[in-house]
Amino acid sequence: MSTNNNMNLTLKVWRQKNAETRGAFVTYKAEGISPDMSFLEMLDVVNESLIHKQDEPIHFDHDCREGICGMCSLYINGHPHGPKNAITTCQLHMRTFHDGETIVIEPWRAAAFPVIKDLAVDRSAFDRIQQAGGFVSVNTGGVPDANEIAIPKVIADEAFNSATCIGCGACVAACKNASAMLFVSAKVTQLGMLPQGQPERYSRVQAMVAQMDAEGFGSCTNTGACEAECPKEIKMTNISRMNNDYFSAKLFREEAMHEHAASGE
Amino acid sequence: MSLLDAKIPAGPLAEKWSKHKFNLKLVNPANKRKYDIIVVGTGLAGASAAASLAELGYNVKAFCFQDSPRRAHSIAAQGGINAAKNYQNDGDSVYRLFYDTIKGGDYRAREGNVYRLAEVSVNIIDQCVAQGVPFAREYGGLLDNRSFGGSQVSRTFYARGQTGQQLLLGAYSALNRQIHLGKVKMYTRSEMLDVVIADGHAKGIVTRNLINGNIDTHTGHAVLLCTGGYGNVFYLSTNAAGSNVTAAWRAHKRGAFFANPCYTQIHPTCIPVTGDHQSKLTLMSESLRNDGRVWAPKTVEIAEQLRKGTIKADQVKEDDRDYFLERKYPSFGNLVPRDVASRNAKEMVDDKRGVGASGFAVFLDFADAIHRLGKDAVAAKYGNLFDMYYQITDEDPYKQPMRIYPAVHYTMGGLWVDYNLSTNIPGLYALGECNFSDHGANRLGASALMQGLADGYFVIPYTLGDYLATIGPKPVDAKHPAFEKTKQDTINLINTLLSMKGTKTVNEYHRDLGHIMWEYCGMARTEEGLTKAKGLIKALREDFWKNAIVVGANEEVNASLEKAGRVADFLELGELMVDDALMRRESCGGHFRLESQTPEGEALRDDDNFAFVAAWEYKGDNQPEVLNKEILDFEFVHLTQRSYK
Ligand SMILES: Cc1cc2nc3c(=O)[nH]c(=O)nc-3n(C[C@H](O)[C@H](O)[C@H](O)COP(=O)(O)OP(=O)(O)OC[C@H]3O[C@@H](n4cnc5c(N)ncnc54)[C@H](O)[C@@H]3O)c2cc1C
Ligand code: SF4
Ligand code: FES
Numbered sequence: 001m002s003t004n005n006n007m008n009l010t011l012k013v014w015r016q017k018n019a020e021t022r023g024a025f026v027t028y029k030a031e032g033i034s035p036d037m038s039f040l041e042m043l044d045v046v047n048e049s050l051i052h053k054q055d056e057p058i059h060f061d062h063d064c065r066e067g068i069c070g071m072c073s074l075y076i077n078g079h080p081h082g083p084k085n086a087i088t089t090c091q092l093h094m095r096t097f098h099d100g101e102t103i104v105i106e107p108w109r110a111a112a113f114p115v116i117k118d119l120a121v122d123r124s125a126f127d128r129i130q131q132a133g134g135f136v137s138v139n140t141g142g143v144p145d146a147n148e149i150a151i152p153k154v155i156a157d158e159a160f161n162s163a164t165c166i167g168c169g170a171c172v173a174a175c176k177n178a179s180a181m182l183f184v185s186a187k188v189t190q191l192g193m194l195p196q197g198q199p200e201r202y203s204r205v206q207a208m209v210a211q212m213d214a215e216g217f218g219s220c221t222n223t224g225a226c227e228a229e230c231p232k233e234i235k236m237t238n239i240s241r242m243n244n245d246y247f248s249a250k251l252f253r254e255e256a257m258h259e260h261a262a263s264g265e
Numbered sequence: 266m267s268l269l270d271a272k273i274p275a276g277p278l279a280e281k282w283s284k285h286k287f288n289l290k291l292v293n294p295a296n297k298r299k300y301d302i303i304v305v306g307t308g309l310a311g312a313s314a315a316a317s318l319a320e321l322g323y324n325v326k327a328f329c330f331q332d333s334p335r336r337a338h339s340i341a342a343q344g345g346i347n348a349a350k351n352y353q354n355d356g357d358s359v360y361r362l363f364y365d366t367i368k369g370g371d372y373r374a375r376e377g378n379v380y381r382l383a384e385v386s387v388n389i390i391d392q393c394v395a396q397g398v399p400f401a402r403e404y405g406g407l408l409d410n411r412s413f414g415g416s417q418v419s420r421t422f423y424a425r426g427q428t429g430q431q432l433l434l435g436a437y438s439a440l441n442r443q444i445h446l447g448k449v450k451m452y453t454r455s456e457m458l459d460v461v462i463a464d465g466h467a468k469g470i471v472t473r474n475l476i477n478g479n480i481d482t483h484t485g486h487a488v489l490l491c492t493g494g495y496g497n498v499f500y501l502s503t504n505a506a507g508s509n510v511t512a513a514w515r516a517h518k519r520g521a522f523f524a525n526p527c528y529t530q531i532h533p534t535c536i537p538v539t540g541d542h543q544s545k546l547t548l549m550s551e552s553l554r555n556d557g558r559v560w561a562p563k564t565v566e567i568a569e570q571l572r573k574g575t576i577k578a579d580q581v582k583e584d585d586r587d588y589f590l591e592r593k594y595p596s597f598g599n600l601v602p603r604d605v606a607s608r609n610a611k612e613m614v615d616d617k618r619g620v621g622a623s624g625f626a627v628f629l630d631f632a633d634a635i636h637r638l639g640k641d642a643v644a645a646k647y648g649n650l651f652d653m654y655y656q657i658t659d660e661d662p663y664k665q666p667m668r669i670y671p672a673v674h675y676t677m678g679g680l681w682v683d684y685n686l687s688t689n690i691p692g693l694y695a696l697g698e699c700n701f702s703d704h705g706a707n708r709l710g711a712s713a714l715m716q717g718l719a720d721g722y723f724v725i726p727y728t729l730g731d732y733l734a735t736i737g738p739k740p741v742d743a744k745h746p747a748f749e750k751t752k753q754d755t756i757n758l759i760n761t762l763l764s765m766k767g768t769k770t771v772n773e774y775h776r777d778l779g780h781i782m783w784e785y786c787g788m789a790r791t792e793e794g795l796t797k798a799k800g801l802i803k804a805l806r807e808d809f810w811k812n813a814i815v816v817g818a819n820e821e822v823n824a825s826l827e828k829a830g831r832v833a834d835f836l837e838l839g840e841l842m843v844d845d846a847l848m849r850r851e852s853c854g855g856h857f858r859l860e861s862q863t864p865e866g867e868a869l870r871d872d873d874n875f876a877f878v879a880a881w882e883y884k885g886d887n888q889p890e891v892l893n894k895e896i897l898d899f900e901f902v903h904l905t906q907r908s909y910k
Contacts, residue, residue, distance in 0.1 A: 018821065037542045044544055044772070051770045051825060056817050059824055061332060063505040065545045066653065068430055069336040091656045116476060117822040124453065127333050131445040135438035136397050140317040140722045141388070143395035147352060150406030160399035160424060163431060167335055196397045 007033045007099040011046065013058055014106045019114050019122075025104075028058075035095035039082065040065060040072065042094055059118040067091040067231065070166030073173070074119055075106040080170035080229045088168065088231045108169050110178035112216045123169050125215035126183060133207035134187045136196050149195050162190040164232045171226035171234070177218030182226040184212050185242035186234050192245055202249035209246055269522075269880055269895040272683040273377035278363075278901050282381045285684070286727050290734035297322030299738035302729070303470055303485035305457045305512055307334035309429070309436055309714060310697025311491030313721025316439035319448035321726060326483055327440070327449055328472060330456045330507060330827075335437045338493055338505040339717065342429020343550035343650065345411060345421035346714040348386040353410050357418040359383045364902065366712060369415040369602050370677075370705020371854035371870060372904045373525070373878075375897060377684060378703050385723040386715050390422055392722055396435040400424050412555055413710035415602035415909075421711045426550055426649040432714055436721070455481075456827065458755045460488055460516045460693060463747040466736070467693035471755045475827065478819040480756055482748045484741040486733055487692045489725065490516060491717075494676040494698035496529065498835045498842065499787070500779020502673035503535060503548040509831040510838050513680050513699050521688040522880035522893060524681035524701035526838065527846035530708055530855050531788050532674035533559075533606035536657055536667075537626040541776075546672040547657055549629065549650055551710040554599045556634035556643065557667070559606070560586045561613040561620065561627045571620045578620070578628055578666045589613060597909040604707045604855045604868070605909060607671035611788050612866070614670075621668045630666035671788060675713060677704045677855065678845075681880040681895075685728035686720060689880075692732065696720035701878070706854025759819055762829045767812035771829045774809050778802065778832070778839055786843055791859045795847045799840060806836040841881055841890060848892065851875045863906065872904050 009030040016023025030046050037045070040062050047057035063071040067088040074089040076082035082092040097103065105119065113121040165186035172178050188205050191197030197204070220239060227236045274285040292300070300323050304315040307329045315327040329337060349362040362383035367374060390408070394400065400422050401409040410419040424431040443449040454475040461469040467488040472481050495510035496502035517523045534549045562568045563585050570576045589609055591598045599606075610627045613619055620626050635643050640663060644651065651662045658668070680688050680695035682702055687694050697717040704712065785798035809832070817823040852861040852868035853875070861869045878895040 034540060034542055036539050038544075041542050041544050045542065048770055048772060051772075051814055051816055052768075054766065054814065054816055057825060059822055063331055063336055063507045064338065064341045065506055066341060066547050067656075068427065069331070069338075069340050069505065071331060071336045086652075087656060091653070093656065093659070095659065120822070123332060127335075127441070127451075127453075130335075130438070131441040133445075135442040136395065137442060138392075138395045138439075139320045140313075140392060140439070140726065143391045146350070146390045146394040146400075147407050149394075151402055152406050153402045153404050156399050156402040156406075159397075160401075160431070163399050163424075163434065164427060166430075167333065190399065191397050194397050194399065196395055 005035065007035065007094065007097065009033060009097065009100070010102040012102065012104045013119070015058065015118050016115050018117055023115065033094050035093065037094045038065065038090055039074070039076070039092040039094065040090050059120050061120045062090060065090045068166060070168040073108050073121065073168060073170070075108060075173055077104055080108065080173040081231050086231060086233050088166070108173035110172045110217070112178065112180070113169060113172065123167070125217070126167050126169065126180070128215065129180070129184055129208050129211045130187065132211035133200070133204040134191070136191060137200060151195060155193055159190045159193040162186045162193070162234065162238055165234050166232055168231065170229050170231060172217065174225040174229035175218065176223065176225070177221060179220045179226070180212050180217040181220040181239050181242070182230060182234055182236070184208050185238035188242045188245060189238040192241065201245060202252055205242060205245045206249050269681070269689070269878070269893055270683070271375060271895055272685060273375060274684070278376060278380045281377050282384055289727055289731040292730045292734050294322060296738050298324060300324065300733050301326065301485045301741065303483055303488045304328070304491060305470065305489065306337065306491035306493060306697070306699070307440065308337035308339035308491060308493055308697060309433055309717035310699070310721045311337070311489070312433065312436035312440045313718050314489055314491060314696055314725050315449050316436065316443050317722050317726045318729070319443035325443070325449040326452065326485065328452045328455045328457055330454065330475060332453055334440055334451065334453065335434060337433060338508050339433045339714070340430045341505060342714055343426045343548060344552040345413065345423035345428045345711040346389070346432060347413065347420050347709070347711040348390045348422060348715065349383050349420060350387055350390060352408060353419045355418045357420050361418065362386060362420065365416045366703070366709055367705070367902055368907060369709040370707050371868065371907055372705065372872070372876070372899065373853050373897065374703055374705030376899060376901055381724070382703050382716055382719050385719045388723055389715060389718045393432055393435050396438060398424065398431050398435040400431070411552055412600060414551055414554065414600045414606065415709040417597070421552070423552065426552070426647060429714060432718065436718070457512045458515060458830070459751050460519055461747050461751045462519050462690060463742070463745040466691045468741050468745065469748060471752050473759070476822055478821060478823070480752055482743070482752050484743050486736065486741060487694060487729060489694045489696055490680065490699050491696045491721070492699045494679065495838060496673045496676050498778065498839050499673040499782045500776050501538065501543060501546050501783070503532060503546050506545060509834070511831050511834045513695070514834040514838055516680065516688070516693060518883050519690070520883065521690050521693055522681035522882055523678070523841065524878050524880045525678040525706070525845065526842045526881065527786065527849060527856050528677035528706050528854065529673060530603060530675040530677060531607045531671045532603055533610055533671050534629055534669045535672035535674070536654065537621055537623065537670040547653060548672070548674060549654060549667060549669060551603070553629060553647060553650060556646070557599065557629040557631050558588055558633060559590050559599055559627060559629055560588045561618045563587045565617045568618045568620055568624070572622060572624050574622070578630070579632070594909045601909045602707060602709060604857070607788060608857060610671055626668035626670045628666040629669045631662065632666070635663065675708055677701065677706060677708055681878070685731065686725055687728070687732065694725065694729065696725060706856055758830070759826065762815050762826060762833070763819060765813045765815045765829070767814050769812050769814065771813055771815065771825065771832050774805065774813060775832045775835065777805055778836060781805070782839055782842070786846055789857050789859050790846050792847065795843050799843045799847070802836065802840045802843065809833065809836055844890065845879055845881065848879065849875055867907070
């Protein structure tokens with residue numbers, strides 16, 4: 001069933017043994033590539049040929065291979081998840097490229113995402129930000145009936161849109177400041193819009209932003225590269241909402257402190 | 266052969282679980298923090314269990330092989346989750362969900378388990394909503410439902426085509442809260458390679474740190490395996506690339522029984538295979554059958570033209586189309602259960618009426634729905650699935666029908682567990698797709714998410730306490746020789762794998778195994794084919810240990826080594842699946858023996874001889890496994906030939 005319009009490509013791939021050693025680009029030939037292959041399947045072909053030569057395969061993160069787990073990354077020809085909009089690397093197909101093309105493949109580059117090996121980076125900072133406050137504090141059991149609180153469809157749909165973030169980190173990789181604002185704001189917005197998220201709305205945003213800063217992500221200067229490269233089309237309006245909540249939270253705290261001081265306790 | 270006790274409580278169906286909960290021993294709140302619980306896997310089952318147990322006060326150590334618990338394969342579930350809420354007022358009830366599930370599973374599951382599942386299903390939706398899971402809603406602000414195969418009510422809750430993602434992120438958030446509170450210690454990029462059994466009880470695990478290769482032992486008063494299904498034994502499946510059987514298989518080799526391994530689910534609506542390069546198959550959610558109509562051309566001639574591309578699907582006249590599911594099953598139509606839909610698609614292809622360049626596909630057509638509801642309404646329901654289809658095939662499903670074909674999707678078999686989710690090894694539990702418990706020989710759509718979360722949120726927090734109260738809070742003896750011995754076994758295996766410098770890659774072995782499994786242990790199975798497969802798998806396995814190539818070292822990130830260990834296990838599991846399929850000389854659900862069918866070509870069960878769970882016992886390398894039977898008693902439902910006509 002192989003197609004006869006197979007492609008030959010040149011790959012410039014970042015190879016780095018581990019976090020401690022320095023990396024460099026290595027050039028490989030990818031031959032007989034079908035346009036129906038996904039980008040990762042193309043790398044599989046290259047890796048199989050490396051293994052046949054008893055060489056170490058190019059390491060990259062991946063799992064679901066259908067654009068939902070957020071595990072794949074890759075900075076391809078200057079774009080996180082490659083040149084096409086609104087898809088992840090595992091959904092990128094080789095028909096996007098042309099025969100004879102040279103493709104440059106790098107890992108995400110950000111101080112908060114150290115390289116683990118070759119094209120795989122450590123994104124555990126994202127988990128720690130979620131652990132700092134990306135939840136509603138309810139225990140299992142003892143919750144009200146699911147239909148007890150009606151939620152307007154527009155609100156539910158908007159919250160859902162924010163909730164589709166896959167935690168891939170492309171927004172950070174795309175940003176010249178390596179800011180994580182889009183990622184953090186997506187969760188803050190999802191929970192901030194829903195009635196269930198209200199009780200912790202302000203403490204959540206403060207905790208998550210504090211952790212984001214502690215992880216060494218850069219600040220947001222509104223360049224919009226994150227939104228342009230996000231495979232799930234998370235919008236920058238999430239960032240505005242988060243900023244609003246963040247400043248309201250500060251204000252509330254200051255007011256509370258004033259009251260506290262005024263009451264003389 | 267021995268007979269197994271499932272420990273199903275006696276009494277009326279509707280009272281079993283409440284009575285059982287009352288009879289279970291409790292652990293005193295102050296003592297809970299003296300227990301360490303190991304949870305392997307952080308998908309829906311693992312994340313919900315880890316969070317709930319930590320909330321109760323236990324110390325939890327949780328493990329996953331991905332870089333974050335949020336990446337577990339549950340994230341990919343698309344269509345929805347069932348619950349007997351009856352919000353639609355369309356006649357649903359706990360009993361109906363129970364009945365649909367038992368019948369859907371072709372009467373090869375336990376009544377007691379399935380009833381409990383239906384009973385707690387309603388709590389799951391409440392829990393998820395409280396966590397902020399953004400389910401689809403109606404304009405009035407209440408939750409929306411859709412229909413899934415094998416039922417005539419609308420009881421499936423969903424979040425567009427990303428239900429698994431939203432449920433997992435909910436469970437992940439509950440887990441994160443406990444990590445933050447210090448009650449869960451999370452180990453990512455860690456692969457469990459063995460379970461430690463000390464004096465007959467599970468007391469820990471051995472893991473490999475996937476970054477630096479460290480082999481570590483961890484102690485716990487109990488070990489919960491929540492490690493997912495083994496569909497990737499077929500190489501091509503809808504599972505994530507990393508999904509594997511290693512945790513369950515290694516536990517099996519330490520004595521845990523493996524139940525009904527041959528029960529695999531082949532999902533009718535997946536994007537067809539296009540070539541040998543393919544590394545996985547992509548599901549098109551069952552929910553699409555709410556609005557999509559399945560058809561194949563009526564004649565071989567038209568099919569031929571479609572295959573050659575001289576005509577397109579929309580040029581085929583209405584009279585020349587065979588909407589075969591609607592024709593054969595008027596009351597369920599396109600929403601027959603998966604096994605039935607898959608077999609019918611295969612029949613069309615066998616009949617030379619398949620479409621697409623390869624001829625291995627039928628159509629799933631939305632033209633009527635788009636006409637009736639408008640393109641926007643269809644996009645609002647299924648947009649992300651249509652986009653995914655377009656990305657992969659380069660064809661616009663709004664204009665031409667989708668081409669679909671069955672693919673391996675889910676495994677009903679798994680580690681044998683009793684009503685308490687305990688394997689036959691005390692202290693070793695299995696939850697979610699990793700166990701065999703609730704789906705019989707065929708799982709209904711939207712029921713895996715339900716089962717994973719039922720196990721983790723609402724079953725294990727009760728049943729585990731009973732065991733823990735029995736053994737007491739004494740610290741686990743990390744000096745027990747079983748720890749060092751198991752660790753050494755793991756290191757030896759890794760060294761053997763790393764010494765393999767043959768000529769064929771591990772991936773090539775995996776692909777070969779997949780071909781054998783699909784050909785002989787797939788949608789249609791025969792005595793002859795299975796016997797042949799057994800020989801082929803044995804030969805392939807022997808060749809693997811002689812000729813496979815594994816590169817690199819242990820003390821580094823080494824995907825080649827990881828994959829080698831997983832494929833070695835698949836090569837053993839494959840043979841057991843074939844043995845199980847050979848033994849079961851009946852057809853039931855997803856297990857279709859050509860020798861056992863009704864005159865209409867439906868699966869023909871043999872209740873007199875096969876109404877049992879087959880629990881296989883490992884007896885050592887290259888030894889035949891021993892069959893243990895758990896007889897299935899049906900007190901409440903009457904066994905009938907399943908009919909969806
Ligand atoms: C494409 C697709 C769509 C689906 N859609 C639906 C649907 O709409 N509705 C429905 O009900 N069901 C659906 N299913 C089925 C359902 O998603 C799964 O059965 C379910 O999510 C399994 O959950 P789990 O928690 O048991 O395992 P998983 O989510 O697979 O999690 C396994 C966990 O175990 C870990 N793990 C595995 N092995 C090891 C090891 N050796 N060491 C350490 N960690 C390990 C992994 O890291 C992971 O965290 C779908 C399945 C697929 C493939
Ligand atoms: S906001 Fe977009 S780019 Fe950033 S992590 Fe989420 S999905 Fe990825
Ligand atoms: S591999 Fe899961 S999103 Fe790409």
